[in-house]
Amino acid sequence: MFDAELDKRADEIIARYPQPRGAVMPLLHLVQEKAGWVTLEAEEWIARKLGLTPAYVHGVTTFYTMYRTSRCGTYLLQLCTTVSCMLRGCDNVLEHIKRRLGIEEGETTPDGKFTLVTVECLGSCGTAPVMQVNDDYYEDLDIERVDALLDALAEGRPAPFPPGPGPQRVMVEQHRAS
Amino acid sequence: MEKVLTRNIGIEDSWTLRVYRSRGGYKALEQALDTEPDALIDAVKASGLRGRGGAGFPTGVKWSFMPKQPTPERPNYLICNADESEPGTFKDRLIIEQDPHQLVEGCLVAAWAIRASKVFIYIRGEYVHGARRLEQAVAEAREANLCGRNILGKGFDCDVVVHRGAGAYICGEETALMDSLEGGRGNPRLKPPFPAQAGLYGHPTTINNVETLSCVPLIVERGAEWFASIGTDERNTGPKLYCLSGHVKRPGVYEAPIGIPLLELIEEFGGGMLRDDRPLKAVIPGGSSVPVLTAEECRDLPMDFDSLAKRGTMLGSAGVMVMDSSTDMVQVMERIAHFYAHESCGQCTPCREGTGWLEKIIRRIRSGRGSLDDLATLESAAGHMRGTTICPLADAAAMPCQSFLAKFRHEFEHYIKTGRAAVTAG
Numbered sequence: 001m002f003d004a005e006l007d008k009r010a011d012e013i014i015a016r017y018p019q020p021r022g023a024v025m026p027l028l029h030l031v032q033e034k035a036g037w038v039t040l041e042a043e044e045w046i047a048r049k050l051g052l053t054p055a056y057v058h059g060v061t062t063f064y065t066m067y068r069t070s071r072c073g074t075y076l077l078q079l080c081t082t083v084s085c086m087l088r089g090c091d092n093v094l095e096h097i098k099r100r101l102g103i104e105e106g107e108t109t110p111d112g113k114f115t116l117v118t119v120e121c122l123g124s125c126g127t128a129p130v131m132q133v134n135d136d137y138y139e140d141l142d143i144e145r146v147d148a149l150l151d152a153l154a155e156g157r158p159a160p161f162p163p164g165p166g167p168q169r170v171m172v173e174q175h176r177a178s
Numbered sequence: 179m180e181k182v183l184t185r186n187i188g189i190e191d192s193w194t195l196r197v198y199r200s201r202g203g204y205k206a207l208e209q210a211l212d213t214e215p216d217a218l219i220d221a222v223k224a225s226g227l228r229g230r231g232g233a234g235f236p237t238g239v240k241w242s243f244m245p246k247q248p249t250p251e252r253p254n255y256l257i258c259n260a261d262e263s264e265p266g267t268f269k270d271r272l273i274i275e276q277d278p279h280q281l282v283e284g285c286l287v288a289a290w291a292i293r294a295s296k297v298f299i300y301i302r303g304e305y306v307h308g309a310r311r312l313e314q315a316v317a318e319a320r321e322a323n324l325c326g327r328n329i330l331g332k333g334f335d336c337d338v339v340v341h342r343g344a345g346a347y348i349c350g351e352e353t354a355l356m357d358s359l360e361g362g363r364g365n366p367r368l369k370p371p372f373p374a375q376a377g378l379y380g381h382p383t384t385i386n387n388v389e390t391l392s393c394v395p396l397i398v399e400r401g402a403e404w405f406a407s408i409g410t411d412e413r414n415t416g417p418k419l420y421c422l423s424g425h426v427k428r429p430g431v432y433e434a435p436i437g438i439p440l441l442e443l444i445e446e447f448g449g450g451m452l453r454d455d456r457p458l459k460a461v462i463p464g465g466s467s468v469p470v471l472t473a474e475e476c477r478d479l480p481m482d483f484d485s486l487a488k489r490g491t492m493l494g495s496a497g498v499m500v501m502d503s504s505t506d507m508v509q510v511m512e513r514i515a516h517f518y519a520h521e522s523c524g525q526c527t528p529c530r531e532g533t534g535w536l537e538k539i540i541r542r543i544r545s546g547r548g549s550l551d552d553l554a555t556l557e558s559a560a561g562h563m564r565g566t567t568i569c570p571l572a573d574a575a576a577m578p579c580q581s582f583l584a585k586f587r588h589e590f591e592h593y594i595k596t597g598r599a600a601v602t603a604g
């Protein structure tokens with residue numbers, strides 16, 4: 001993984017910052033993108049590149065919830081359960097996903113496909129309930145949409161609808177533009 | 179009102195330089211670079227623009243604290259706060275994803291005014307697509323000599339760096355953000371020193387919210403007087419983005435003159451309450467950290483800084499969360515308490531312990547095992563959290579709790595006496 005290509009990208013990132021240490025977070029993102037999580041080797045590599053100790057880098061990794069220190073499923077399902085999503089029914093969606101996948105929050109399905117976690121406000125409260133799946137936000141969720149999404153992902157098909165707001169939203173956008 | 183902040187949204191490819199320029203984009207930057215920095219600061223002061231990130235501090239005044247003669251050894255920095263993590267808030271994301279050049283232009287004009295040679299945009303890590311759009315916009319701007327060396331041939335050097343956070347609400351607090359940007363854990367610092375004296379890497383730094391900076395090109399182009407003519411009065415000026423969520427028919431981000439009446443926002447923009455048989459019960463008007471309003475208190479209420487302050491709450495991040503008669507207020511408070519307990523950085527005892535206590539006690543009450551003494555404990559715990567910590571997160575957790583207890587006490591008591599919610603879920 002730690003090849004010349006990665007090295008080059010890291011050097012580009014480091015050059016943007018007044019001091020090398022500033023690049024810790026983008027480098028953690030970089031290695032997580034490549035490996036799916038932050039390994040101890042990755043932390044050592046970052047430490048070497050930036051002249052820091054591995055313990056220091058580990059301290060940063062563990063402060064931020066987005067850096068994962070263990071492997072997760074192919075699809076990381078992050079369902080928002082904060083106030084606006086709660087008002088629009090995220091608890092039902094959560095119960096449904098748990099039942100459907102047979103897992104609790106924080107667990108991964110035995111086939112390694114899905115990991116389910118609940119998260120705090122994703123900044124998408126106007127299209128609640130919202131679930132982030134890897135990099136994408138799926139918004140305006142209800143049980144039907146969640147089922148269609150999970151059906152497709154489970155079978156290795158692309159998502160049946162694009163990320164973002166649900167279809168009923170088009171009307172709203174028109175209203176807004178008028 | 180004519181849309182200004184959201185004028186490009188909904189247009190095809192609104193996020194590209196081509197479209198942004200075709201609609202007059204980057205003219206303000208050109209105009210600004212022909213203007214003395216101090217004259218720009220004066221214009222922003224005269225416009226009455228106040229920070230859109232939460233505290234409402236006058237932007238021009240903040241800029242005037244910056245040193246006038248930075249050196250290569252002691253440069254000035256500008257940070258754009260795009261961490262947007264206050265529950266109920268999603269307006270900055272709209273600008274970032276749909277009109278990133280508006281923000282980049284705002285950053286560059288502001289950087290010229292405060293003589294900053296580098297801009298950092300700190301965007302919350304979950305906004306993966308937003309960060310890509312911003313990076314693209316910066317690359318396009320650089321390619322067109324709108325950013326980087328000798329911008330537009332006018333001798334101004336300034337680069338923009340997009341930095342992604344990684345899921346820590348506390349990094350929206352300005353000093354924690356700077357620690358995070360320097361490659362550390364995001365722990366808030368004691369103030370003073372203020373960022374304009376010793377900020378990022380110890381250098382003079384100004385930090386502004388996405389929406390604040392997006393207002394700046396408008397002020398340059400249309401004039402401070404125009405900006406100041408919009409709004410309630412001279413202390414509450416300009417166009418404003420409101421994030422409407424919860425029990426309304428059409429939730430979303432809406433632009434209106436600052437000071438639009440709250441009920442008009444809900445009725446005209448939001449299309450009224452989600453279900454016609456469920457009337458308004460309460461509104462949290464400025465993100466989850468501000469005191470809640472009862473339906474009665476929502477009447478005749480201009481949504482601006484001072485009117486909300488007069489009614490005992492705050493405009494905050496303009497995250498307007500609308501709740502109807504079916505809402506279990508204790509459940510809402512439980513979610514809010516959980517949020518702040520989860521996000522406390524743990525440096526200060528009153529915050530670390532206090533946020534944990536609030537969550538635990540409210541959870542106990544909701545499980546039907548609470549006692550009336552718990553309400554007194556909640557009140558005293560929240561009281562001890564006010565004004566005793568390094569950063570305002572402890573207050574942000576305590577304020578909603580105090581207001582929920584004061585205004586919806588009967589719902590807490592109902593749980594304690596009957597073990598059930600005062601409303602039937604539906």
Ligand SMILES: Cc1cc2nc3c(=O)[nH]c(=O)nc-3n(C[C@H](O)[C@H](O)[C@H](O)COP(=O)(O)O)c2cc1C
Pocket residue numbers: 228229230231232233234235237259260261262263264347348349350351352353385386387388390391569570571574
């Ligand atoms: C706990 C906490 C979280 C904050 N989160 C944000 C945020 O996500 N975005 C933001 O713009 N300001 C946030 N702020 C306010 C910033 O500290 C700062 O005041 C603001 O970015 C200044 O910009 P403005 O003057 O343009 O409003 C937060 C403050 C606190 C105490």
Ligand code: SF4
Pocket residue numbers: 348365366521522523524525526527529530567568569570571572
């Ligand atoms: S108030 Fe809370 S979040 Fe802020 S510095 Fe203290 S412990 Fe950290």
Ligand code: FES
Pocket residue numbers: 080081082083084085086120121122123124125128130265266267
């Ligand atoms: S509360 Fe779920 S996205 Fe904001």
